[in-house]
Amino acid sequence: MLVTIRSVCLLPRCPMRKKFLRTLKYCLGDLFVSVLLAPFTMIFRVLPPKALVFISKIAGRISFHLFNRYRERVTGNLLIAFGKQKNPEEIKRLAREVSFHLVLTPLETIYAYRNPYERFLLKIKIEGKEILDSALAQGNGVIALGAHFGPFTLLGARLALEGYPFNVIINESNFPRMWKMLNGYQKRLGQNPYPLNPITSSIKKSLNCLHRNEILYLIADEQQRRRGIPVLFFDQTAFTPPGPAILSIKTNAPILPMFIVRENGMGRRLFIGNPITIERTFDEKKDIDMLTVQFTKAIEEVVRQYPTQWTWLNRRWKTGKSSLARG
Numbered sequence: 001m002l003v004t005i006r007s008v009c010l011l012p013r014c015p016m017r018k019k020f021l022r023t024l025k026y027c028l029g030d031l032f033v034s035v036l037l038a039p040f041t042m043i044f045r046v047l048p049p050k051a052l053v054f055i056s057k058i059a060g061r062i063s064f065h066l067f068n069r070y071r072e073r074v075t076g077n078l079l080i081a082f083g084k085q086k087n088p089e090e091i092k093r094l095a096r097e098v099s100f101h102l103v104l105t106p107l108e109t110i111y112a113y114r115n116p117y118e119r120f121l122l123k124i125k126i127e128g129k130e131i132l133d134s135a136l137a138q139g140n141g142v143i144a145l146g147a148h149f150g151p152f153t154l155l156g157a158r159l160a161l162e163g164y165p166f167n168v169i170i171n172e173s174n175f176p177r178m179w180k181m182l183n184g185y186q187k188r189l190g191q192n193p194y195p196l197n198p199i200t201s202s203i204k205k206s207l208n209c210l211h212r213n214e215i216l217y218l219i220a221d222e223q224q225r226r227r228g229i230p231v232l233f234f235d236q237t238a239f240t241p242p243g244p245a246i247l248s249i250k251t252n253a254p255i256l257p258m259f260i261v262r263e264n265g266m267g268r269r270l271f272i273g274n275p276i277t278i279e280r281t282f283d284e285k286k287d288i289d290m291l292t293v294q295f296t297k298a299i300e301e302v303v304r305q306y307p308t309q310w311t312w313l314n315r316r317w318k319t320g321k322s323s324l325a326r327g
Contacts, residue, residue, distance in 0.1 A: 044107075044114045052107045060100035074098050074312040081234040082307070097308035101150070101262070109153040113185035117161055121189075124158045124260060128272030132164070132215075132256060135275060141210030141253040143244050145276070147221035147299045148311045150260045151268065153182075156217055158260070158270055160190035165214035169206070171196045210253045217258075218244045221299050222314050229292045233300055236317045245291035249284060255291070257298040261306055273298065 064071055075095045082091065112120045135142045144166075146152055156166040170183065170193045183193045194205050209216050220241050228239030248255050257273035276298055278290045303310045 042114075044111045047111070049111070049120060052104060052111055056100050056104035056107060060103045061096070063103065064096050064099040070313060071095065071099075073315070077312045077314075077316065078307075080236055080317055094308055095312075098310075098312050101309050102311060102313075104262075105151050105153065108151045109182075112151075112154055112157060113182075113189070121154065121158055121161060124154065124268045124270050126158070126162070126270045126272070128274075129162075131272050131274060132159075135254045135256055136164075136213060136215075138252075138254065139213050140251055141213050142215050143210070143248055143253050143255045144215050144217040144258040145244055145255050145295050145298065146217055146219045146258055147303070148219060148314070149221070149299075149302065150262055150306070150309045152219070152260065155258055155260055155270060156186065156191045156215075157189040159215065165192070165209070165212070166190065166217065167192045167194070167205070167209040167214055168217040169194060169196050169202055206247060207251065210247065210251045216247070216253070218247075220244050220295065221310075221316075223316050223318055225318060229289055231289075231293045231296045233296055233316060238296070238316050239318070240292055240296050242288050242292045244295055245288045248291060249287055255295055257295070257302070259302050261302075262309060271302075 075091060078086075078091050078094050078098075082094070086094070108120075132142065144155070146155060156168050160166045168186070168191060186193045192209070194202060196202050206216055220243065222241065224239050224241040227242070229242045229245075230237050231240050232238070233240070244255050247253060254275035254277075256275055258270065260268055260270050262268055276291065276294045278287060278294055280287055
């Protein structure tokens, strides 16, 4: 066995090596959840919410200096987006604050699920609820456009507490034990999580929930080289998942931007934006391209306003072979 493992690891681009390392990573992740994380979450029952900020500042500072690979990726992405407007010192300051928010998001998620609703979740103010109600009144469901921004994992939990049927697609192939635990929390709060794979099943469930006039939460801020649509994101070509646009065109469900923003220390605001619209044509592909351009602009707008609350870890600007879609 040792010989086999060593042989696999010596092959730099071998599929067997990649599979082995991926399996090892997931096993270690599941071990962390079962042995360390689950018991540690019990401590969150006695901590005040302000303690999360204190812990995140310390852990964020340590991780910023400890993990060179992620620090360089965050800094590089910030340079791509803001290099013309900000000097190196400002970019470095933003990168340090990004580390703080990266640590705070999972801590907030665990804290929210381990404490009474009124202690944390119900303190998240909702702005634009009338927009959501008006969109649901059309009877075609609503596509909630999200991003890896702020405490994005709490968005569905907060709306579910208001009585809105909320559905979210989860990629459970990574760290299955962790997602099993988180999905249990989500279900207890009234959400309906379901796996991304198999794709045909997730598409069917997505269409069904929209036909039932429910909310479908889709995060669309990651690089998608295959079948992604190239659009401008911070003035650079980014291949973007067209899922929200496709489902909206097929079902007439409006796309509403939804983000939770951290403000003034521990203050949080769930912002619901106006529907993202285009002037429809008789060319479905063109409509999907234009709608993808518009919802990408909505994500960019909130990231520009609160740049440190986006993760900046995704390789968002890898090049591809498709032509650029413009709005």
